[in-house]
Amino acid sequence: MRLYLAKLVRKYRAGRPQFSSKLDQLLKTSQIRASGPSVMRRAPATSEAVTLLPQDQDSRQSLVRVFDDRDGLAAPILPAALAKQIDDIVSERKERAKLAAHGIRPTRSAILVGPPGVGKTLSARYIATQINKPLWVLDLTTVMSSLLGKTGNNLRLVFESAKQNEAVLLLDEVDSIAKRRSDDSDVGELKRLVTAILQEVDNWPDSGLLLAATNHPELIDPALWRRFDAILRFDVSDREGVALAIGRFLDRDAQQFGPWINLMASSLMGQSLSDVERAILTMRRNALIHQIPPARLAVDLAIRHAGELDKNARRDLAISLAKEGAMSHNQISELTGVARDTLRKYAGPSPLKGRGHKKE
Ligand SMILES: Nc1ncnc2c1ncn2[C@@H]1O[C@H](COP(=O)(O)OP(=O)(O)O)[C@@H](O)[C@H]1O
Ligand SMILES: [Mg+2]
Structure with missing residues (x-):
């Protein structure tokens, strides 16, 4: 066979x-x-x-979730420095032989840190795709919820199997296991698990790549933290990143919403791209099903999110709204708390002068 x-x-x-x-x-x-x-x-x-995936011996459930995006996955939208870190990891893989000839090992492990929904899992998928490997995701919250005593065996099974298959392995939510060693009743067992992971990070073969992701870097054992070859820090996108993402999530509706992308970016500033994606998809559904014009949807979105923005972002949003001429300066000012003088200074005179003073 x-x-x-x-x-x-x-x-x-x-x-x-x-x-x-x-x-x-x-x-x-x-x-x-x-x-x-x-x-x-x-x-x-x-x-x-x-591929035969590692399974829990009792339940026969697969212990890992597999992503194989090798038929194409767009690069995540990230700040240039982070994108470069990722590209470097990929190039090191591709030039492994060259590095080896000089006695240099490629990056074998990396920890991805940042709030939820900013593209950590997506980036892991992207890295795997770029080096032509499937991504295996081991969600440690799930594994931990099974009997602690079993966790060790399951972990070992996943590690061995990933190494043999040369899969890229992502330990997701690694903080759920790698808690500070002073934790509750299962101290001994947790300690052994952390030690097991430590050893894997140390000994991971050059042919593989071990990634870990966490929203809670403060919970990661410092000894474990130090072991990773690279630290990739993720955060919510800046305005430019949000605008880019909106364009991508609008997909075939991008043309229709084009004039409103900047306004929407101002409204969604500070949110994760995962939340941005959800907001944009909701909007597209509404546009299609209820035939609501893009301008109104965009302004509605802006109004809904005005309260969540910090002072600078609110000012940006107010100025974008004023530039769009969709509302009077007075209305915008009431909505955002930004002074009318500021709006006039950056966006010219109110388009709806007079009318805007009346309360509806
Ligand atoms: N930086 C990004 N670029 C493009 N899409 C993103 C980005 N961050 C999040 N998304 C969208 O949100 C979804 C969830 O993101 P995910 O990678 O699971 O976040 P995390 O792992 O950081 O919690 C992604 O599948 C993607 O559709
Ligand atoms: Mg994730």
Whole structure:
């Protein structure tokens, strides 16, 4: 069987590289699990991945979630410095042989830090895609919720399997396990788990990549923190990033909403791109189903979010609104608390002079 697969891998390498690499993966899995159940229950004619994933021994549930975006995933929208850090990790992979010739190891591990919804998981997926590997995500909150005693075994299983498959492994919400060692009743067991992860980070092979993500860097054991080769710091996007993201999330509606993108970016400043995505999708649904004009949706969005903005962002939003001429300066000022003088200074005279003074 293995020979047959190997032959197929070679046969398809040139014509259908994706299929070939999936087969190749399959072959590797079957090598580690040679004594286990056959991985070849399906004919290899489908291009679906048939990798045997590490499972919980009792429940038979897969311990990891697999992302395979190798058919294309747009780069996450990130500040230049962070994007470069990510690109460097990718290039190091591609130039592994060159580095090795000089006795230099590539970055083997990285921890992704930042608030929820800013693209940590997405970036891990992107990195995996760029180095032509699937991403395995081990969500530690889920693993931890199973019996603590079992967690150790499950962890070991995932680590071994990921190394054998040369998958990119993401330990998501790593803080849920890597709590400071002074924690509650299961101190001993937690300590052993942290130690196990420490050792994996230290010994991860050059052929793989071990990523971890956390929203709570303060909970990470300092000893673990130090072990990672790279620290990638994520944060909410600046206005430019939000505007870019809005353009992307608007997709085929981008043209229709084009004139309002800057206004929407001002309104959604400070939110994660995950929240921005949700707001934009809601808006697109409303535009389509209720036939609400983009201008009104954009202004509604602005009004809804005005209260969440800090002083500078509110001023930006007020000026954008004034420039759009959708409301009088008076109305904008009431909504945002920004002085009418400021609006006049940056956006010229109120388009609806006089009328705006009346309360509706
Ligand atoms: N930087 C980003 N660039 C593009 N899309 C993003 C970005 N951050 C978040 N998103 C959108 O929000 C979704 C959730 O983001 P995710 O990567 O899961 O956040 P995190 O892991 O930081 O909590 C992504 O799948 C994507 O659609
Ligand atoms: Mg995530």
